[in-house]
Amino acid sequence: MPPHPELGDGSRVAVMGGGPSGSFFSYFLLQIARRAGLDLHVDIYEPRDFSATGPRGCNMCGGIISESLVQNLAAEGINLPAAVVQRGIDSYFLHMDVGSVRIETPLQEMRIAAVHRGAGPRGMKGEVGCRGFDGYLLELALAKGAHLVRKKVEGVAWEEGRPRLKTQDGSEETYDLLAVTAGVNTGSLKLFEGLVPAYRPPQSTKTYICEFCLGRETIQKYLGSSMHVFLLNIPRLEFAALIPKGDYVTLCLLGRDIDKELVQSFLDAPEVKQCLPPGWQVPADFCHCSPRLTIQGAVNPFADRLVFIGDCGVTRLYKDGIGAAYRTAKAAAKTAVFEGLAAQDFRRHYWPACQRLCTDNRIGKVVFAVTHQIQNWRFLRRGVWRMVTREQQREGGHRYMSMVLWDTFTGSAPYRSVFLRSLHPSFLGRLFWETVVGSRSLDMSSQQTGRS
Amino acid sequence: MTADTLGKLYRNGEVIVQAGEIGNCMYVIQRGQAEVLLQDEDGEVCVAVLGEGDVFGEMALFDQEVRSATVRARGEVWALTLEKKTFLRRIHEDPSLVFNILEKMSRRIRELNDSLKKALGRGSTLR
Numbered sequence: 001m002p003p004h005p006e007l008g009d010g011s012r013v014a015v016m017g018g019g020p021s022g023s024f025f026s027y028f029l030l031q032i033a034r035r036a037g038l039d040l041h042v043d044i045y046e047p048r049d050f051s052a053t054g055p056r057g058c059n060m061c062g063g064i065i066s067e068s069l070v071q072n073l074a075a076e077g078i079n080l081p082a083a084v085v086q087r088g089i090d091s092y093f094l095h096m097d098v099g100s101v102r103i104e105t106p107l108q109e110m111r112i113a114a115v116h117r118g119a120g121p122r123g124m125k126g127e128v129g130c131r132g133f134d135g136y137l138l139e140l141a142l143a144k145g146a147h148l149v150r151k152k153v154e155g156v157a158w159e160e161g162r163p164r165l166k167t168q169d170g171s172e173e174t175y176d177l178l179a180v181t182a183g184v185n186t187g188s189l190k191l192f193e194g195l196v197p198a199y200r201p202p203q204s205t206k207t208y209i210c211e212f213c214l215g216r217e218t219i220q221k222y223l224g225s226s227m228h229v230f231l232l233n234i235p236r237l238e239f240a241a242l243i244p245k246g247d248y249v250t251l252c253l254l255g256r257d258i259d260k261e262l263v264q265s266f267l268d269a270p271e272v273k274q275c276l277p278p279g280w281q282v283p284a285d286f287c288h289c290s291p292r293l294t295i296q297g298a299v300n301p302f303a304d305r306l307v308f309i310g311d312c313g314v315t316r317l318y319k320d321g322i323g324a325a326y327r328t329a330k331a332a333a334k335t336a337v338f339e340g341l342a343a344q345d346f347r348r349h350y351w352p353a354c355q356r357l358c359t360d361n362r363i364g365k366v367v368f369a370v371t372h373q374i375q376n377w378r379f380l381r382r383g384v385w386r387m388v389t390r391e392q393q394r395e396g397g398h399r400y401m402s403m404v405l406w407d408t409f410t411g412s413a414p415y416r417s418v419f420l421r422s423l424h425p426s427f428l429g430r431l432f433w434e435t436v437v438g439s440r441s442l443d444m445s446s447q448q449t450g451r452s
Numbered sequence: 453m454t455a456d457t458l459g460k461l462y463r464n465g466e467v468i469v470q471a472g473e474i475g476n477c478m479y480v481i482q483r484g485q486a487e488v489l490l491q492d493e494d495g496e497v498c499v500a501v502l503g504e505g506d507v508f509g510e511m512a513l514f515d516q517e518v519r520s521a522t523v524r525a526r527g528e529v530w531a532l533t534l535e536k537k538t539f540l541r542r543i544h545e546d547p548s549l550v551f552n553i554l555e556k557m558s559r560r561i562r563e564l565n566d567s568l569k570k571a572l573g574r575g576s577t578l579r
Contacts, residue, residue, distance in 0.1 A: 035551075070458060072542065074480040074532050077552040079505050082456045082483065107533055109460040216455075225455060246456075330546070 002161070005305055005341040007176065009039050013336075014165055014175040015146070016153050016188065018046025019059045020322045021310025022181035023137035024329035029179075030144040032337045042146040043173070045153050045165065050135030054122030059134050060185060060209060060291035061321065062243055062252040064089075064227070065113040067105070067412040069323040078140065080113050083131040086245035087114040087219075092227040094405060095271040098382045101389050102226065103402045110225065112410060114245045121211035121248055121287035130246065133322075156191045163305055176305065177341050179332065181325075183311045184292045196306060200299035202314070208258040210288035211248045218277055219244045228275050229409045231375045236262055238372065239318070241409075242275055254318065258290070293318070297358050302346035307332050314354035317361040318368065319411025328353050364415035367408055370422075383435025390434070400427040457483050459532035462525040468508075469523040475512030476536045478553075481505065484529035489522040501526065510553050512536060513543075 007013075013029065015022045026042050033040045050057045065073075065080065073080065088110025093102050105111045115133035124130075142148055155166035156178070163178035182188035184204045192199060214222075228242040239254040253266065266272060267282060297314035301307065309329050316324040331353035332346070339345040374380045387401040404422050407413035421427065459482045462468050468479060468486060481504055488500040488508065499521070502508055508523050513536055543550050 032548075068542075071532065071534050071539070072549060074482075075534060075539070075542075075549050075552060077505065079480060079482055079532075080458060085456045085458060087455045088458045107460065107535075109533060110458045110530075111532070113458055220455065327546075330548070334548070 005161075005176070006339075007033065007038060007040060007336055007341065011038075011040050011176040012174075013040055013042045013177045013179065014163065014173070015042060015044045015179045015181055016165070017181035017183060017186075017310075018044045018048070018050070018138045018141075018148065019134055019181060019183055019310070019325075020137055021183075021313075021325040021329050022046070022179070023134070023141040024326050025179050025181060025309055025333055026141035026146040027137070027144050028330045028333035029336060030141070030146060032333055036337055038337065040145075042141075043149050043175075044138070044141060044146050045149045045151060045167070046138070047150055047152040049150075050117075050132050050138060051119050053118065053120045053124045054287055055289060056118070057132065057135075058116075058118030058289075059183065060289045061117060061293075062209060062241065062250060063115045063117050063133065063245065064243060064320075064410070065115060065133070066320040066323050066410055067111040069320065069326060070111060070113055072323075072326065080115070080133075081131070081136070084115055084133055084136045085113045086116055086130075086248075087243075088112070088225060089114055089227050089243075090225045092229055092406070092409060093275075094385075094388065094409075095228060095230045095232070095275070096381045096385055097232065097271060098378065098385045099389070100271065100274075101385060101392060103388060103392060103406055105406075112227070112412075114227070114243050114250075116245060120246075121213070123213075123285070123287065124248075153188065153191065156195055158195070161304065177336060178306050180306070180308045180312055181310050181329075184294055189312055196300075196303045198300040198303065199308065202294045202298045202312065203296035204292035204294050206258065206290050207293045208251075208253040208263065208288070208290050210251050210263075210286055211245075212251065212283065212286055213248050214277070214280075216247050219247070219249055222275055222277060223249060227410070230266075230269075230271060231371070231381065232266070232269055232271060233375055233378075234262070234265055234269065237266060238368075238375075240266055240272075242272075254293075294321070297354065297361070301354065302343055302350060304343050305341045307336075307346050307350060314357050316357055316411065317364040317415070319409075323411065324357055328357070360414045360416050363419050367415050367418055367422075371408065379435060379439045382438035383431055386434040386438045387430055398426065400424060400430060457530045459483075459530040462486075462529045462531060464525055464527050466525045466529075467522060468525060468529070468531060469519050469521070471520065471522040472518050475509055475519050478507060478509040478513055478534050478536070478539070479523075479531040480507050480534065482530040482532055485526045486523050486529050486531070487526050489524060491522075496522075507553060507556055510557065513539065513553075 015026050089112035090110045091104040117134050118132045151167035153165050154168050157164045159174050162174050164174045166172045189201050223244040230240040237255040241252045243250040294311045294315045301313035309332050310325040315321045332350050335349040339349045391399040391402045407418045486502045487498045489496045490499050
């Protein structure tokens with residue numbers, strides 16, 4: 001019977017991908033191993049240069065570090081430097097056709113970080129001291145002792161039960177453990193077809209992200225330190241957000257078959273126009289991408305001496321993907337150091353962390369289905385708007401709807417917690433009341449309009 | 453206002469934590485410096501200066517006692533608040549989250565031991 005595979009002094013670990021999942025995994029693996037008295041060799045394979053502007057150095061996402069992740073990282077001793085934080089977010093605006101309302105963080109602090117994933121959008125003139133989030137995390141992992149291999153992995157095979165990586169220059173290396181942290185926007189997962197029969201890659205959908213350069217002062221004037229979320233009844237559009245960052249504003253759209261027409265109809269909406277300078281036009285050239293976003297986690301994201309982490313494993317639905325990468329990377333690192341490298345070890349000790357996300361994502365689908373109904377029905381939008389507006393005007397007291405919306409749109413709390421709070425009798429009673437009163441006032445104003 | 457720093461801004465001389473008050477959160481300094489003050493018969497004594505990445509108020513997480521010292525901003529300070537209840541829930545989900553704080557507390561105990569040794573002038577009797 002072969003010995004139980006585990007890490008020992010001098011064990012070699014390969015990490016395929018230097019994004020947040022790969023950097024978090026390497027960082028925590030080396031940190032935990034050192035505490036346990038183990039000396040490991042960790043190679044991070046990442047061909048991209050995160051100090052490059054535009055898509056070459058970017059991992060393509062909205063670039064929001066949630067409130068809970070900012071706090072967890074601070075507790076871990078990882079404090080995001082000012083050069084990485086393009087803007088601290090202390091509130092968000094919810095924009096609907098029935099009105100806009102500002103919702104503040106509970107302690108009125110900058111508790112959410114807006115960051116660039118690479119060194120900034122294409123064409124950015126290199127702001128002094130500006131650093132991307134992914135590059136910063138990678139540097140932290142390297143400072144812990146990981147080695148960066150700037151090569152693309154082009155082949156993976158098994159050699160006497162150990163993973164063997166082949167890179168573009170033909171060199172080959174064998175490792176005791178391979179952590180796949182490649183994301184869903186590269187072709188790397190194809191390398192595992194047939195190699196890990198039980199693994200089923202995650203399902204994903206397309207999103208649209210673009211960056212407009214408006215200048216720091218204009219952004220401060222029109223967007224401030226708020227994330228702007230839009231619940232608009234535009235066909236095919238599920239969700240939209242404007243995120244201020246330094247000289248830029250990032251537009252994130254989620255929906256079906258997002259094309260130029262949909263982007264334009266969103267930008268033409270009066271609720272959006274009021275957030276942008278009067279007469280502003282979409283520039284002829286701007287940095288944009290249509291990355292894929294995981295909507296259904298992978299099946300069996302592990303095998304003997306192999307583990308899939310982050311987007312290519314299990315992540316959070318729509319929000320806080322980086323927070324999910326942090327949690328699952330840490331769970332995988334703890335498993336590797338303390339439990340072993342067999343598939344059974346990952347199933348017992350890593351998979352529960354993934355399952356918690358999967359279960360929460362199922363609840364998240366219900367939460368977003370309800371949000372979709374609010375988006376579709378004007379009387380519901382009016383009820384929500386009235387309830388939040390009253391909560392924000394009132395000093396103290398429970399802010400049921402504000403907190404539910406805050407956690408839904410910022411990803412700061414599990415969807416389960418959001419769902420349970422939305423079942424609170426006071427929440428439901430208040431929403432019912434505001435919806436009824438809102439509908440009656442709508443009817444009366446339309447009757448008056450009809451008479452006049 | 454600095455748009456690229458996280459946490460809350462405290463102006464020069466502003467008290468962030470007051471000795472004797474009941475604490476329900478801890479803080480992590482994001483930018484700037486803060487001084488830790490103890491009161492003795494001669495008035496306030498500055499026992500430490502905290503900088504970026506330093507944690508304070510963490511004892512409130514582990515006991516029910518009042519704040520043991522006052523922490524005051526020295527110049528402009530940005531500090532991130534971690535509420536006790538929320539943070540304790542996260543620690544119960546992932547106990548290793550508290551490791552960094554324990555390391556800092558352990559370092560402080562060692563520093564206190566060293567100070568005590570020097571003050572007593574008979575370090576060999578201390579363990």
